[in-house]
Amino acid sequence: MKQILLTGATGGIGQAIARQLAGEGHSLVLVARNEEQLQALADSLPGQHQWLGMDLTRPDLSSALAQALAARDLHPQILINNAGSNELRTFEDSDWQSVEAQLRLNLLAPMALVHGLLPGLEPEAQIINIGSVLGEIGYPGYVAYGAAKGGLKRFSEALGRELKDRNIAVSYLAPRSTDTPLNSPNVVALNQALGNKVDKPEVVAKAVSLLIKRPKANMVLGFPEKLFTRINALLPVLVDGAVDKQLAVIKRHAKETL
Template identity: 35%
Template sequence: MKRLDGKHVVITGAAGGIGSLVAERLAERGAHVIGIDRIGCPKCHDSILADLSSEAGLAEISATLAGMHVDLLVNIAGMQYFGPFEDQPLDNLWRGYAVNLVAPAALIRAVLPQMQQRGDGQVVNIGSMLGAVKYPFFASYSSAKAGLQGLSEGLRREIGAGGIAVTYIAPRAARTAFNSPAVMRFMELNKMKTDEPEFVADRIVAAILERRKEVFIGFQERLFMRLNALVPRLIDMGISPQAAKARHLFQ
Protein backbone atom coordinates (compact mmCIF):
# COMPACT_ATOMS: atom_id res chain seq x y z
CA MET A 1 0.00 0.00 0.00
CA LYS A 2 1.34 3.40 -0.97
CA ARG A 3 2.78 5.48 1.86
CA LEU A 4 2.75 9.24 2.37
CA ASP A 5 5.72 9.47 4.71
CA GLY A 6 6.93 13.03 5.12
CA LYS A 7 4.07 14.53 3.11
CA HIS A 8 2.31 17.56 4.56
CA VAL A 9 -1.45 17.24 4.01
CA VAL A 10 -3.98 20.01 4.62
CA ILE A 11 -7.64 19.00 4.97
CA THR A 12 -10.55 21.45 5.26
CA GLY A 13 -13.56 20.22 7.21
CA ALA A 14 -11.24 17.83 9.05
CA ALA A 15 -13.40 17.80 12.19
CA GLY A 16 -16.45 16.51 10.29
CA GLY A 17 -17.77 13.01 9.78
CA ILE A 18 -15.95 12.37 6.50
CA GLY A 19 -13.04 14.73 7.05
CA SER A 20 -11.99 13.17 10.34
CA LEU A 21 -11.99 9.69 8.80
CA VAL A 22 -9.92 10.83 5.83
CA ALA A 23 -7.49 12.59 8.18
CA GLU A 24 -7.12 9.44 10.26
CA ARG A 25 -6.47 7.25 7.23
CA LEU A 26 -3.90 9.59 5.70
CA ALA A 27 -2.10 9.91 9.04
CA GLU A 28 -1.95 6.10 9.23
CA ARG A 29 -0.12 6.18 5.91
CA GLY A 30 2.58 8.43 7.29
CA ALA A 31 1.33 11.89 6.34
CA HIS A 32 1.58 14.88 8.66
CA VAL A 33 -2.03 16.08 8.65
CA ILE A 34 -3.10 19.66 9.31
CA GLY A 35 -6.83 20.16 9.75
CA ILE A 36 -8.74 23.35 8.98
CA ASP A 37 -12.15 23.76 10.59
CA ARG A 38 -14.20 25.96 12.90
CA ILE A 39 -13.22 23.70 15.81
CA GLY A 40 -10.21 21.56 16.66
CA CYS A 41 -9.54 18.44 14.59
CA PRO A 42 -8.73 15.54 16.96
CA LYS A 43 -7.61 13.18 14.18
CA CYS A 44 -5.01 15.64 12.86
CA HIS A 45 -1.49 16.39 14.05
CA ASP A 46 -2.24 20.13 13.96
CA SER A 47 -5.43 22.20 13.76
CA ILE A 48 -6.03 25.63 12.30
CA LEU A 49 -9.25 27.39 13.24
CA ALA A 50 -10.63 29.32 10.28
CA ASP A 51 -13.78 30.88 8.87
CA LEU A 52 -14.09 29.74 5.26
CA SER A 53 -17.34 31.66 4.74
CA SER A 54 -15.97 35.21 4.86
CA GLU A 55 -13.58 37.16 2.67
CA ALA A 56 -11.47 38.14 5.68
CA GLY A 57 -11.31 34.55 6.91
CA LEU A 58 -10.29 33.26 3.48
CA ALA A 59 -7.62 35.94 3.14
CA GLU A 60 -6.17 34.99 6.52
CA ILE A 61 -6.07 31.23 5.94
CA SER A 62 -4.78 31.72 2.39
CA ALA A 63 -1.84 33.73 3.72
CA THR A 64 -1.17 31.04 6.31
CA LEU A 65 -1.12 28.24 3.73
CA ALA A 66 1.01 30.24 1.32
CA GLY A 67 3.68 30.39 4.04
CA MET A 68 3.55 26.65 4.78
CA HIS A 69 4.87 23.60 2.97
CA VAL A 70 1.81 21.85 1.51
CA ASP A 71 2.17 18.68 -0.56
CA LEU A 72 -1.52 17.81 -0.67
CA LEU A 73 -4.62 19.98 -0.24
CA VAL A 74 -7.93 18.21 0.34
CA ASN A 75 -11.03 20.43 0.19
CA ILE A 76 -13.78 18.60 2.10
CA ALA A 77 -15.51 21.41 4.01
CA GLY A 78 -19.05 21.95 2.77
CA MET A 79 -22.36 23.56 3.61
CA GLN A 80 -25.76 22.35 2.43
CA TYR A 81 -29.15 24.00 2.15
CA PHE A 82 -32.24 21.87 1.52
CA GLY A 83 -35.49 23.70 0.90
CA PRO A 84 -37.34 26.05 -1.45
CA PHE A 85 -34.83 28.34 -3.13
CA GLU A 86 -36.94 31.44 -2.50
CA ASP A 87 -36.84 30.70 1.24
CA GLN A 88 -33.06 30.47 1.46
CA PRO A 89 -31.80 33.49 3.44
CA LEU A 90 -29.36 35.69 1.55
CA ASP A 91 -26.61 35.28 4.15
CA ASN A 92 -27.01 31.49 3.96
CA LEU A 93 -26.85 31.63 0.15
CA TRP A 94 -23.67 33.71 0.34
CA ARG A 95 -21.98 31.45 2.89
CA GLY A 96 -22.95 28.33 0.95
CA TYR A 97 -21.23 29.47 -2.23
CA ALA A 98 -18.27 30.77 -0.22
CA VAL A 99 -17.65 27.49 1.62
CA ASN A 100 -18.51 25.12 -1.24
CA LEU A 101 -16.80 26.91 -4.13
CA VAL A 102 -14.94 30.12 -3.32
CA ALA A 103 -12.97 28.65 -0.41
CA PRO A 104 -11.55 25.71 -2.42
CA ALA A 105 -10.59 28.11 -5.21
CA ALA A 106 -8.92 30.52 -2.79
CA LEU A 107 -6.94 27.82 -0.99
CA ILE A 108 -5.81 26.21 -4.25
CA ARG A 109 -4.64 29.63 -5.40
CA ALA A 110 -2.64 29.95 -2.17
CA VAL A 111 -0.76 26.64 -2.43
CA LEU A 112 -0.43 26.22 -6.20
CA PRO A 113 2.66 28.45 -6.69
CA GLN A 114 4.79 26.35 -4.31
CA MET A 115 3.59 23.13 -5.95
CA GLN A 116 4.46 24.54 -9.37
CA GLN A 117 7.89 25.58 -8.10
CA ARG A 118 8.58 22.05 -6.85
CA GLY A 119 6.89 20.41 -9.83
CA ASP A 120 4.94 18.17 -7.48
CA GLY A 121 1.72 18.22 -5.46
CA GLN A 122 -1.93 17.26 -5.45
CA VAL A 123 -5.22 19.11 -5.08
CA VAL A 124 -8.31 17.10 -4.13
CA ASN A 125 -11.80 18.59 -4.30
CA ILE A 126 -14.72 16.72 -2.74
CA GLY A 127 -17.87 17.50 -4.67
CA SER A 128 -21.20 15.68 -4.78
CA MET A 129 -23.30 13.63 -7.15
CA LEU A 130 -25.82 16.46 -6.70
CA GLY A 131 -23.38 18.57 -8.69
CA ALA A 132 -23.62 16.12 -11.60
CA VAL A 133 -27.38 15.57 -11.43
CA LYS A 134 -28.83 18.83 -10.12
CA TYR A 135 -31.67 18.27 -7.71
CA PRO A 136 -34.66 20.44 -6.84
CA PHE A 137 -34.55 22.00 -3.37
CA PHE A 138 -30.75 21.65 -3.48
CA ALA A 139 -30.34 24.31 -6.17
CA SER A 140 -27.61 26.41 -4.56
CA TYR A 141 -25.69 23.39 -3.26
CA SER A 142 -25.95 21.56 -6.60
CA SER A 143 -24.78 24.58 -8.57
CA ALA A 144 -21.84 25.19 -6.22
CA LYS A 145 -20.68 21.59 -6.52
CA ALA A 146 -21.12 21.72 -10.30
CA GLY A 147 -18.87 24.76 -10.19
CA LEU A 148 -16.32 22.86 -8.11
CA GLN A 149 -16.22 20.13 -10.75
CA GLY A 150 -15.72 22.80 -13.40
CA LEU A 151 -12.92 24.39 -11.38
CA SER A 152 -11.20 21.01 -11.03
CA GLU A 153 -11.50 20.20 -14.72
CA GLY A 154 -10.40 23.63 -15.90
CA LEU A 155 -7.44 23.71 -13.51
CA ARG A 156 -6.36 20.21 -14.55
CA ARG A 157 -6.29 21.29 -18.18
CA GLU A 158 -4.47 24.50 -17.33
CA ILE A 159 -1.74 22.74 -15.36
CA GLY A 160 -1.27 20.05 -18.00
CA ALA A 161 0.57 16.77 -17.69
CA GLY A 162 3.09 17.82 -15.06
CA GLY A 163 3.77 16.61 -11.56
CA ILE A 164 0.67 18.20 -10.03
CA ALA A 165 -2.49 16.10 -9.86
CA VAL A 166 -6.02 17.51 -9.60
CA THR A 167 -8.57 15.03 -8.27
CA TYR A 168 -12.34 15.54 -8.15
CA ILE A 169 -14.44 13.09 -6.12
CA ALA A 170 -18.24 13.13 -6.07
CA PRO A 171 -19.78 10.96 -3.33
CA ARG A 172 -23.49 10.35 -3.00
CA ALA A 173 -25.14 10.96 0.37
CA ALA A 174 -23.41 9.51 3.42
CA ARG A 175 -24.94 8.78 6.79
CA THR A 176 -23.36 11.67 8.68
CA ALA A 177 -24.63 14.72 10.56
CA PHE A 178 -23.99 16.77 7.40
CA ASN A 179 -27.39 15.59 6.16
CA SER A 180 -30.23 17.07 8.19
CA PRO A 181 -33.22 14.98 9.34
CA ALA A 182 -35.26 16.59 6.54
CA VAL A 183 -32.69 15.47 3.96
CA MET A 184 -32.65 11.96 5.39
CA ARG A 185 -36.46 11.89 5.29
CA PHE A 186 -36.42 13.01 1.64
CA MET A 187 -33.98 10.24 0.74
CA GLU A 188 -36.03 7.69 2.66
CA LEU A 189 -39.24 8.70 0.85
CA ASN A 190 -37.51 8.33 -2.51
CA LYS A 191 -35.61 5.14 -1.61
CA MET A 192 -32.29 6.83 -2.34
CA LYS A 193 -29.17 4.94 -1.31
CA THR A 194 -26.77 6.30 1.28
CA ASP A 195 -23.26 5.13 2.11
CA GLU A 196 -21.51 4.55 5.40
CA PRO A 197 -18.96 7.33 6.06
CA GLU A 198 -16.15 4.78 6.38
CA PHE A 199 -16.86 3.54 2.83
CA VAL A 200 -16.77 7.09 1.46
CA ALA A 201 -13.53 7.88 3.32
CA ASP A 202 -11.92 4.72 1.94
CA ARG A 203 -12.90 5.68 -1.62
CA ILE A 204 -11.52 9.19 -1.14
CA VAL A 205 -8.21 7.93 0.23
CA ALA A 206 -7.89 5.36 -2.58
CA ALA A 207 -8.46 8.10 -5.18
CA ILE A 208 -5.83 10.28 -3.49
CA LEU A 209 -3.24 7.52 -3.40
CA GLU A 210 -3.93 6.56 -7.02
CA ARG A 211 -3.91 10.25 -8.05
CA ARG A 212 -7.17 9.69 -9.95
CA LYS A 213 -8.64 12.49 -12.05
CA GLU A 214 -12.33 11.95 -11.30
CA VAL A 215 -14.31 9.52 -9.15
CA PHE A 216 -18.12 9.38 -9.04
CA ILE A 217 -19.51 7.09 -6.33
CA GLY A 218 -22.64 5.00 -6.96
CA PHE A 219 -23.53 2.91 -10.02
CA GLN A 220 -27.10 4.21 -10.32
CA GLU A 221 -25.93 7.78 -9.78
CA ARG A 222 -23.29 7.45 -12.51
CA LEU A 223 -25.98 6.17 -14.87
CA PHE A 224 -28.23 9.15 -14.07
CA MET A 225 -25.25 11.46 -14.60
CA ARG A 226 -24.66 10.12 -18.11
CA LEU A 227 -28.36 10.24 -18.98
CA ASN A 228 -28.58 13.77 -17.62
CA ALA A 229 -25.80 14.81 -19.98
CA LEU A 230 -27.41 13.11 -23.00
CA VAL A 231 -31.16 13.40 -22.40
CA PRO A 232 -31.79 15.84 -19.55
CA ARG A 233 -35.55 15.95 -20.24
CA LEU A 234 -35.74 12.26 -19.36
CA ILE A 235 -34.17 12.98 -15.99
CA ASP A 236 -36.57 15.92 -15.55
CA MET A 237 -39.47 13.48 -15.82
CA GLY A 238 -37.84 10.98 -13.49
CA ILE A 239 -37.11 13.56 -10.81
CA SER A 240 -40.52 15.23 -11.00
CA PRO A 241 -42.25 12.77 -8.61
CA GLN A 242 -39.35 13.14 -6.17
CA ALA A 243 -39.68 16.91 -6.32
CA ALA A 244 -43.38 16.59 -5.49
CA LYS A 245 -42.56 14.52 -2.40
CA ALA A 246 -39.98 17.08 -1.33
CA ARG A 247 -42.40 19.94 -1.87
CA HIS A 248 -44.86 18.17 0.43
CA LEU A 249 -42.24 18.23 3.21
CA PHE A 250 -42.24 22.05 3.17
CA GLN A 251 -45.96 22.63 3.02
Protein backbone atom coordinates in the same frame (compact mmCIF):
# COMPACT_ATOMS: atom_id res chain seq x y z
CA MET B 1 4.34 9.65 2.84
CA LYS B 2 3.05 13.16 2.19
CA GLN B 3 1.92 16.24 4.08
CA ILE B 4 -1.79 16.77 3.41
CA LEU B 5 -3.96 19.79 4.18
CA LEU B 6 -7.53 18.69 4.90
CA THR B 7 -10.38 21.19 5.34
CA GLY B 8 -13.60 20.41 7.16
CA ALA B 9 -11.51 17.99 9.20
CA THR B 10 -13.86 17.78 12.20
CA GLY B 11 -16.98 16.88 10.19
CA GLY B 12 -18.20 13.36 9.58
CA ILE B 13 -16.46 12.87 6.24
CA GLY B 14 -13.45 14.91 7.36
CA GLN B 15 -12.81 12.72 10.40
CA ALA B 16 -13.11 9.56 8.31
CA ILE B 17 -10.61 10.94 5.78
CA ALA B 18 -8.25 11.97 8.58
CA ARG B 19 -8.35 8.50 10.15
CA GLN B 20 -7.85 6.80 6.78
CA LEU B 21 -4.87 8.93 5.74
CA ALA B 22 -3.23 9.06 9.17
CA GLY B 23 -3.49 5.28 9.29
CA GLU B 24 -1.59 5.16 6.00
CA GLY B 25 1.23 7.20 7.51
CA HIS B 26 0.54 10.63 6.00
CA SER B 27 1.16 13.82 7.99
CA LEU B 28 -1.98 15.96 8.22
CA VAL B 29 -2.65 19.66 8.58
CA LEU B 30 -6.23 19.69 9.86
CA VAL B 31 -8.34 22.78 9.16
CA ALA B 32 -11.72 23.73 10.65
CA ARG B 33 -13.21 26.45 12.84
CA ASN B 34 -13.43 24.70 16.23
CA GLU B 35 -9.95 24.57 17.75
CA GLU B 36 -10.90 22.25 20.62
CA GLN B 37 -12.32 19.70 18.20
CA LEU B 38 -9.23 20.02 15.99
CA GLN B 39 -6.91 19.38 18.93
CA ALA B 40 -8.95 16.37 20.04
CA LEU B 41 -8.92 14.94 16.52
CA ALA B 42 -5.18 15.45 16.10
CA ASP B 43 -4.53 13.77 19.45
CA SER B 44 -6.68 10.77 18.51
CA LEU B 45 -4.81 10.00 15.29
CA PRO B 46 -1.68 7.88 14.92
CA GLY B 47 1.40 9.92 14.06
CA GLN B 48 2.19 13.61 14.42
CA HIS B 49 -0.25 16.14 12.96
CA GLN B 50 -0.88 19.86 13.07
CA TRP B 51 -4.04 21.91 12.86
CA LEU B 52 -5.18 25.40 11.92
CA GLY B 53 -8.32 26.97 13.35
CA MET B 54 -9.67 29.03 10.47
CA ASP B 55 -12.97 30.42 9.20
CA LEU B 56 -13.04 29.44 5.54
CA THR B 57 -15.62 32.09 4.70
CA ARG B 58 -13.29 35.00 5.55
CA PRO B 59 -12.72 37.29 2.54
CA ASP B 60 -8.91 37.23 2.89
CA LEU B 61 -8.74 33.43 3.03
CA SER B 62 -6.17 33.01 0.25
CA SER B 63 -3.53 35.24 1.85
CA ALA B 64 -4.45 34.19 5.40
CA LEU B 65 -3.80 30.54 4.59
CA ALA B 66 -0.47 31.28 2.92
CA GLN B 67 0.64 33.33 5.93
CA ALA B 68 -0.48 30.70 8.45
CA LEU B 69 1.39 27.94 6.63
CA ALA B 70 4.53 30.04 6.26
CA ALA B 71 4.48 30.93 9.96
CA ARG B 72 4.62 27.21 10.83
CA ASP B 73 6.94 26.25 7.97
CA LEU B 74 4.32 23.90 6.54
CA HIS B 75 4.47 22.84 2.90
CA PRO B 76 1.50 20.61 2.02
CA GLN B 77 1.91 18.46 -1.06
CA ILE B 78 -1.79 17.61 -1.21
CA LEU B 79 -4.84 19.82 -0.63
CA ILE B 80 -8.18 18.15 0.08
CA ASN B 81 -11.04 20.63 -0.12
CA ASN B 82 -13.62 18.80 1.96
CA ALA B 83 -15.39 21.54 3.95
CA GLY B 84 -18.94 22.21 2.85
CA SER B 85 -22.55 22.74 3.85
CA ASN B 86 -25.98 22.23 2.32
CA GLU B 87 -29.62 22.95 3.03
CA LEU B 88 -32.71 21.13 1.78
CA ARG B 89 -35.04 23.96 0.83
CA THR B 90 -36.68 25.25 -2.32
CA PHE B 91 -34.85 28.17 -3.88
CA GLU B 92 -37.90 30.42 -3.50
CA ASP B 93 -38.04 29.75 0.25
CA SER B 94 -34.29 30.06 0.79
CA ASP B 95 -32.90 32.95 2.77
CA TRP B 96 -30.52 34.87 0.50
CA GLN B 97 -27.81 34.96 3.16
CA SER B 98 -27.96 31.16 3.27
CA VAL B 99 -27.58 31.00 -0.51
CA GLU B 100 -24.51 33.24 -0.40
CA ALA B 101 -23.04 31.27 2.50
CA GLN B 102 -23.36 27.99 0.58
CA LEU B 103 -21.70 29.49 -2.49
CA ARG B 104 -18.88 30.94 -0.39
CA LEU B 105 -18.07 27.77 1.54
CA ASN B 106 -18.67 25.20 -1.20
CA LEU B 107 -17.13 27.06 -4.14
CA LEU B 108 -15.26 30.27 -3.29
CA ALA B 109 -13.40 28.85 -0.29
CA PRO B 110 -11.86 25.93 -2.26
CA MET B 111 -10.85 28.35 -5.01
CA ALA B 112 -9.27 30.70 -2.47
CA LEU B 113 -7.35 27.88 -0.80
CA VAL B 114 -6.00 26.65 -4.12
CA HIS B 115 -5.04 30.21 -5.04
CA GLY B 116 -3.12 30.58 -1.78
CA LEU B 117 -1.28 27.27 -2.13
CA LEU B 118 -0.48 27.21 -5.85
CA PRO B 119 2.71 29.30 -5.79
CA GLY B 120 4.34 26.79 -3.44
CA LEU B 121 3.14 23.56 -5.02
CA GLU B 122 5.83 21.38 -6.58
CA PRO B 123 5.42 18.88 -9.43
CA GLU B 124 3.45 15.74 -8.41
CA ALA B 125 1.38 17.75 -5.94
CA GLN B 126 -2.35 17.02 -5.85
CA ILE B 127 -5.59 18.92 -5.35
CA ILE B 128 -8.70 16.91 -4.48
CA ASN B 129 -11.99 18.82 -4.49
CA ILE B 130 -14.85 16.95 -2.84
CA GLY B 131 -18.09 17.81 -4.57
CA SER B 132 -21.36 15.93 -4.79
CA VAL B 133 -23.54 13.94 -7.15
CA LEU B 134 -25.80 17.01 -6.83
CA GLY B 135 -23.10 18.94 -8.68
CA GLU B 136 -23.50 16.47 -11.54
CA ILE B 137 -27.31 16.41 -11.61
CA GLY B 138 -29.41 19.51 -10.96
CA TYR B 139 -31.81 18.44 -8.22
CA PRO B 140 -34.84 20.23 -6.73
CA GLY B 141 -34.42 21.36 -3.14
CA TYR B 142 -30.66 21.80 -3.56
CA VAL B 143 -30.46 24.58 -6.14
CA ALA B 144 -27.78 26.70 -4.44
CA TYR B 145 -25.78 23.69 -3.26
CA GLY B 146 -25.91 22.07 -6.69
CA ALA B 147 -24.84 25.31 -8.35
CA ALA B 148 -21.84 25.58 -6.01
CA LYS B 149 -20.77 21.97 -6.45
CA GLY B 150 -21.34 22.16 -10.21
CA GLY B 151 -19.11 25.22 -10.26
CA LEU B 152 -16.52 23.32 -8.22
CA LYS B 153 -16.53 20.56 -10.83
CA ARG B 154 -15.90 22.97 -13.70
CA PHE B 155 -13.22 24.75 -11.63
CA SER B 156 -11.52 21.40 -11.05
CA GLU B 157 -11.74 20.47 -14.72
CA ALA B 158 -10.33 23.76 -15.99
CA LEU B 159 -7.64 23.93 -13.31
CA GLY B 160 -6.50 20.38 -14.03
CA ARG B 161 -6.03 21.26 -17.69
CA GLU B 162 -4.25 24.48 -16.78
CA LEU B 163 -1.80 22.75 -14.41
CA LYS B 164 -1.04 19.74 -16.58
CA ASP B 165 2.28 21.22 -17.72
CA ARG B 166 3.28 21.57 -14.03
CA ASN B 167 2.44 17.91 -13.35
CA ILE B 168 -0.07 18.84 -10.63
CA ALA B 169 -3.09 16.52 -10.54
CA VAL B 170 -6.57 17.94 -9.88
CA SER B 171 -9.42 15.58 -8.98
CA TYR B 172 -13.14 16.12 -8.44
CA LEU B 173 -14.75 13.50 -6.21
CA ALA B 174 -18.56 13.32 -6.19
CA PRO B 175 -20.02 11.28 -3.31
CA ARG B 176 -23.71 10.43 -3.16
CA SER B 177 -25.75 10.85 0.04
CA THR B 178 -23.48 10.21 3.02
CA ASP B 179 -24.45 9.57 6.64
CA THR B 180 -23.07 12.56 8.56
CA PRO B 181 -24.34 15.06 11.16
CA LEU B 182 -24.57 17.57 8.31
CA ASN B 183 -27.82 15.91 7.25
CA SER B 184 -30.89 17.55 8.80
CA PRO B 185 -33.86 15.39 9.89
CA ASN B 186 -35.60 16.53 6.71
CA VAL B 187 -32.74 15.18 4.58
CA VAL B 188 -32.77 11.85 6.42
CA ALA B 189 -36.54 11.58 5.98
CA LEU B 190 -36.33 12.46 2.27
CA ASN B 191 -33.66 9.83 1.62
CA GLN B 192 -35.84 7.25 3.36
CA ALA B 193 -38.95 8.30 1.47
CA LEU B 194 -37.19 8.07 -1.90
CA GLY B 195 -35.25 4.91 -1.02
CA ASN B 196 -31.91 6.65 -1.64
CA LYS B 197 -28.85 4.65 -0.70
CA VAL B 198 -26.68 6.40 1.89
CA ASP B 199 -22.97 5.68 2.24
CA LYS B 200 -20.86 5.69 5.37
CA PRO B 201 -18.16 8.42 5.53
CA GLU B 202 -15.53 5.69 5.29
CA VAL B 203 -16.61 5.04 1.69
CA VAL B 204 -15.61 8.59 0.78
CA ALA B 205 -12.38 8.30 2.78
CA LYS B 206 -11.35 5.19 0.88
CA ALA B 207 -12.09 6.92 -2.42
CA VAL B 208 -9.83 9.82 -1.38
CA SER B 209 -7.08 7.36 -0.53
CA LEU B 210 -7.47 5.75 -3.94
CA LEU B 211 -7.24 9.12 -5.71
CA ILE B 212 -4.01 9.87 -3.88
CA LYS B 213 -2.55 6.57 -5.04
CA ARG B 214 -3.98 6.77 -8.57
CA PRO B 215 -5.06 10.31 -9.49
CA LYS B 216 -7.90 10.78 -11.97
CA ALA B 217 -9.83 13.87 -13.01
CA ASN B 218 -13.31 12.77 -11.98
CA MET B 219 -14.81 10.09 -9.74
CA VAL B 220 -18.51 9.56 -8.95
CA LEU B 221 -19.45 7.23 -6.09
CA GLY B 222 -22.39 4.84 -5.98
CA PHE B 223 -24.81 3.07 -8.29
CA PRO B 224 -27.26 4.05 -9.77
CA GLU B 225 -25.97 7.59 -9.15
CA LYS B 226 -22.95 7.05 -11.38
CA LEU B 227 -25.25 5.90 -14.19
CA PHE B 228 -27.62 8.84 -13.72
CA THR B 229 -24.74 11.33 -14.03
CA ARG B 230 -23.81 9.84 -17.38
CA ILE B 231 -27.40 9.83 -18.60
CA ASN B 232 -27.84 13.42 -17.40
CA ALA B 233 -24.80 14.49 -19.41
CA LEU B 234 -26.05 12.83 -22.60
CA LEU B 235 -29.86 12.77 -22.34
CA PRO B 236 -30.99 15.07 -19.52
CA VAL B 237 -34.62 14.75 -20.59
CA LEU B 238 -34.60 11.19 -19.24
CA VAL B 239 -33.48 12.41 -15.83
CA ASP B 240 -36.11 15.16 -16.01
CA GLY B 241 -38.79 12.48 -16.14
CA ALA B 242 -37.37 10.54 -13.18
CA VAL B 243 -37.08 13.67 -11.03
CA ASP B 244 -40.58 14.86 -12.00
CA LYS B 245 -41.98 11.76 -10.30
CA GLN B 246 -40.14 12.70 -7.08
CA LEU B 247 -40.89 16.42 -7.11
CA ALA B 248 -43.92 16.46 -4.80
CA VAL B 249 -42.09 14.36 -2.20
CA ILE B 250 -39.00 16.57 -2.40
CA LYS B 251 -40.99 19.78 -1.97
CA ARG B 252 -42.92 18.36 0.95
CA HIS B 253 -39.73 17.44 2.82
CA ALA B 254 -38.10 20.74 1.88
CA LYS B 255 -40.93 22.62 3.64
CA GLU B 256 -41.51 20.43 6.70
CA THR B 257 -39.80 21.05 10.01
CA LEU B 258 -38.84 17.74 11.61
